[in-house]
Amino acid sequence: MSLGFEWDFGAIVAALSVVIPFMAFVWEFVVVRRKRLGYRVQMDTLATDTAHAPSADVLARMHDDGRELDEPSFVLLRVENAGLTEIVEGDYLTPQNDWTGIRVTFRDRRVVGLAVTELSQPELRDFFITQDENGTREAEGFGITGDGDAGVINLPKVKLNTGAHYKVLAVLERSAGEPGERFSTPVFRADVSGRNNRWVRWASRLKLARTESHTFASRPALVGIALLTTAVLLQSSLALFWRAEPPPLDCVGGTLRLHGSTAFAPAVTEAAERYVELCGGKGAAIPVGPATFQGSTEGVNALERAGEEARVPVDAGLGGHLAFTDGRAVGNHPRLLARPIAYSLFTLVVNKDAEVQNLSSQQIRDIYAGEITNWSEVGGASVPIQLVNRHRGSGTRTALEERVLNGGGRPRAAVREATVADCAALARDEPGGCEVGRTPALLREVADVPGALGYSEAASAAAAGDVVRVRIDGVPATLDGVEDGRYPYWQIEFAYTYGEPPAGSIAAAFLRYLTDQGGKDVLRQFGDRPCSETRFPLLCEPA
Template identity: 65%
Template structure:
């Protein structure tokens, strides 16, 4: 996305504009600049007379004489002079002094011009530029004739007035004057320029076009810059076609908002938020939407709320303004004492207790769970499992997942205080408690520590070394939550600092997450969107 004069253009727009600009510029260059006045020439023949002697009857061409003297290596040259532009070329356009009747000079190095004649005129009236009749005698005009320059042969051509498309041809006979016998002759040198007129308004145009004698060869299709332009045009069209066919871009929906959004908070809810953020950024890419949602941003519900408040306080907002680029997600409502932040229920999430498979336990009653967390049960053999001590792996106190466990499963009782911060320091032969700072860390420690018991959002549990515990014979399912037979769940909240502006990326992402395509992603991660409940603002199982 590129901004020009306040207007945003994506790559396809730029290619399309270039595709239009190239033919317009090529047309202007070719037909307005280059071909305004274009005096061109074609060297249609330059050959030795001996090169034509391929038949006995052609040998006479090599035996030409000049005043009885045989010509030395005679050669023939046929030159065509033409007006390849769309404006008339007149005598004043030739860049030579006014008293010089010659407009074009053709120099032949190592050769002498023996004779010449005008062989073709596109208009009979052009004849008067080459010959005139004085006192009954026909003779060449002053600007037309044979001459020498620096020891080389020279043909002088007059300042002929040429209408667009008009031309004439000159045939000349030459002989070798210097150089090694049989050596190739240097190419003829054409010396002429066109002024393009004396108007001051076209001075810049004359410099840009460099209106000089142009080698038009055997056609007048286009100049070299125009051909380059055509190649660029073809490249741009092919590039745009390829992008359209193989890399199609979706236009951003009307309610997309660009900018950068920062999300943070719950580690349990992070996978669902990250997936939704990735999809929103992709959907609104044309608007320049970006969402910073890496794992480092999710440090727990409590830390997310604290970071949101710090950012809001530092922003210096006035009146009813709210942060436009920051959202914190929590498992359950935040504690009291946060008057500047506003909650929005997003979904309710399914949680589960997870146990290391070595414990040989798959089902616990609520009473057994509460006994374990009050340390009345300290070995898995007491509930029918393996003879392994119970190791509790807990989240820190500001974790929403831990708060949901304490509120809904433990009936308001707190989990035991940690014996150590590093779970690796727990003794394997006796019970103990440790704490970790994220859902991923908790699942990893529980999977590797024999007899470990932890808790997490149900969709985050993927390790084969972990077992999702049934509670009172009920598996962790949303149906169980909605039927009231499974107790471990929590409402997920999105918090903003004040009310974000309606046209901000924060407001747009919340709309996407709660009322648009984000709902499908929430369901994929085992959550029930609040908009699908009977009372969306309360967002509780019915």
């Protein structure tokens, strides 16, 4: 099911920027704070830590039943309802017959006395003291007990409205440990439990929360804030420093089968990979393998077979196949429609042993006509010329014949037929020729066969590295050379469809991507000029 938008990395970061603070808010203010019993240790100091004024000596010399206290200390505790709802006696997680709701333990100290102070409302006093015929006494659950060398303050199950609080002031003395040794922090022990539904009961059973005045937020809230800050910084960095290619305006899913030119294959393959990367969320797939591109003529034939097998009506088109050719397809193909995509650069390539880097147009015609058969005749090494050609119907071969070999007053010329079927059978001491089916195979043979001469798409030849690209009349294979008319070896790349592909098909979408969207950048990357950038895009001719 499509939600109408694409999930890229930036969208995920943006979504997290919304989800994380929302979850932190829900946790902090709905879950954690629903039932939260908070405490603060507002003072815990030795009487001997006071300034040594004459009047301070009274504090250090306090007595209990005539006995002077051992290292007396003062502790001021604050207990509060830090949640969003009231806390009642039944919320305290203690046995029903236990009137104590909170226990505060002081290790190595004995509690000498205590008093409740600063009640947020007078009614809270009744939870701590009770009146009977014998007078005023401490209420059940409130008082002092001991646990070995530790003193314990017991606080009752006080009902607290939201924001209500009370304070407890206690006097203690050392009961264990070395004199002058620092006392440990008081330990609070209490829990609250919800009584509504199961989820609320789980969410409300939280540990007693420390609510010191300097505490900014709970640990989960701090984690949420840290994650939010990270997401914001990451999203800002992406916006400032990373410019991702926007997805095509009309991403279309489905499977697209490609056929045709091996010379144009590298550019088309790269464009297909980028389209799938951008539109993968729509289910786009363009499988490319070793058998995908078999040459211009074979590509057109494969497209026709696909249309016939699909039994496409005459007034309809095939939306899952495209074929690319170097120049217009040879032969009669009434159901196929051609669209110019770009014009590509081609170059002659020669084996390094030939010791040739430049040929004139006339020398090239004479070589392919068989009138020049040794590289020494054009200033190179004394090595026989071995012509490595593409099969008849190849767009690269056709472009060579149309744009380079035909000219100079010579009758219409063509590449000579091969002398052997396998390039490995070429004789090393006499000129000859062979044919191969694909551009990569041609480049390998030219690199391996001494004196070999072939031709290729310019970017593929540059990437091969083991062959020498030949200048024509001193002009290298560049777009500038084509556009000012000095470099002759180029050809228009056409995309063929079987009929008019449906507007919502992946074939139509990929063609739009190649001609009007991000695919143009890929074509330029491979040294091709997109037709949409020429003066007359439908003709796709250099200016």
